[in-house]
Amino acid sequence: MIEWLKKVSLFDNLNDEQLEHILRIAHRRTFTAGTTMFQEKDPGVTFYVVLSGSLKLYTKSLNGEEKVLSLVSAGESFGELSLLDGLPRSASATTLEPTTVLELSSDQFMELLQTHFDITRGILSELSRRLRKTNEHVNDLTFLDGRTRVLKNLITLANQNGKRDGNLISIHMALNYDELAQMAGVTKAVLSDVIRELESRSVLTFGINEYKLNLLKLRG
Template sequence: MIEWLKKVSLFDNLNDEQLEHILRISHRRTLPAGTILFHEKESGTTFYVVLSGSIKLFTKSGSGEEKVLSLVNGGESFGELSLLDGRPRSASAQTLEPTTVLELASEHFMNLMQEHFDITRGILAELCRRLRATNEHVNDLTFLDGRTRVLKNLISLANKNGKRDGNMISIPMSLNYDELAQMAGVAKTVLTEVVRELEQRGVLQFGINEYKLNLLKLRS
């Protein structure tokens, strides 16, 4: 388990003894695909670290329309916002595949932040990253057309989760077309048209639970 924790960016600077302490004050759960960890507007009492698998964070409109905000993978964390400001959850969280998480109750989470500045700094850096990403997304929705937003979203996912082999980048993908469209802020028909175009040009290859980007053809 310690080896798993060492892959979590928040715990980069902790030694084995400190990591053992985190294991003692946390609870590990393995969840099947489709499990809701919490709903938007619920009170937040738990901080989550993803050890393996993936989770989508999303909101719903009054009419029930879903909007995927982000994808959380192994080594990343989420759920800290409600613990920090005491307000309800700003989004819902659902597993996309069998996923193992580490759960820390609010009290233990706050104690960790008080005792380990590295963790506090990591959480602040992550919150700043999300704010910048939100600002960028708003800018994209304002100034970029649908095709460009789809391309930018695919490249962003590749940069975050992809593994490169020469000119090819393989990206594990548990999101379906509807969810990919929601992340890019486009209609599903727009996403489908762009994907079809990229496949015809040899830029994009969709497989089972993954897609591949050809960097050479993307640049051309």
Template sequence: MIEWLKKVSLFDNLNDDQLEHILRIANRRTFQTGTILFQEKDYGNTFYVVLTGTIKLFTRSNSGEEKILSLVNAGESFGELSLLDGRPRSASAQTLETTTVLELSSQTFMELLQTHFDITRGILAELCRRLRQTNEHVNDLTFLDGRTRVLKNLITLANQNGKRDGQIITVHMALNFDELAQMAGVTKIVLTDVIREFESRGVLQFGIGEYKINLLKLRG
């Protein structure tokens, strides 16, 4: 289990003894595809570290329309904000595939922050990264057209989750097309048109649960 924790960016600066301490106060749980871990506006008392799988963080409008804010993959964490500021959850969380997480309760999490500055510093860095990501997303929605947003979103997912073999990047994709469109901030029709265009040019190749990006074709 320590080897799993070493992959978590939040715990980069911790030694084996400190990681063992985290394991002693955490609960390991596995959730099936489609499980809601918490809803937007719930009061949070748990912080999560993803060991395997993928979780989407999303909100819903008053009309019920869903907007995906981000994907959380193995080695990443979520749920800190509600524990730190005491306010309701700012988004809902749902598994996109079978997912295993470590859960830390509010009390043990706060004790952890008080006794391990390395973890506190890591969380501050992570929150700053998410704020920058949010600012970039708002900028994209304001200034980029739908076609560019789709392509940028696919490349971002490839950078985060892809495996490169020569000039081909293969990306495991837990999102369906509706969710991919929501994440890019476009309609499904726009998404489909863009994918067809790049497939015809040999840039993209979609398969079952994955897609491939040809870097040579992309640069061309």
């Protein structure tokens, strides 16, 4: 388990003794695919670290329309915002595949922040990254056309979750077309048109729960 924790960016500056302490106070849980871990407006009482699998964070409009905000994969954490500001959850979280997490209660999470500055700094860095990402997304929706937003979103997912082999990047992908379109801020029709174009140029190849991005073809 310590080797798993070492892959979590939030804990990469901690030693084995500190990691063992986290394992002692944390609770490990596994969720099946499609499990809603919490919903928007729920009280926030738990912090999560993803050990394996993936989930989506999303909001819903008054008419029930869903907007995927981000994909959270192994090695990433989520759920800290409500614990820090005491407000309800700002988004819902649903697993996309069987997912194993470590759970820390609010008290345990705050104790870690007080005793381990490296974790506090990591949390601040992660919150800053998300704020920059939100600002960038607003800018993209304002100034970029749909095709460019789809391309940028695919490349971002490749950079975050992909495995490179020469000019090919393989990306494990549990999101469906609707969810990919929501992340890019386009309609499903626009997403389909862009994907067909990329497939026809051999830039993109889809498999079962994964796609491959050919960087050489993308640059061509």
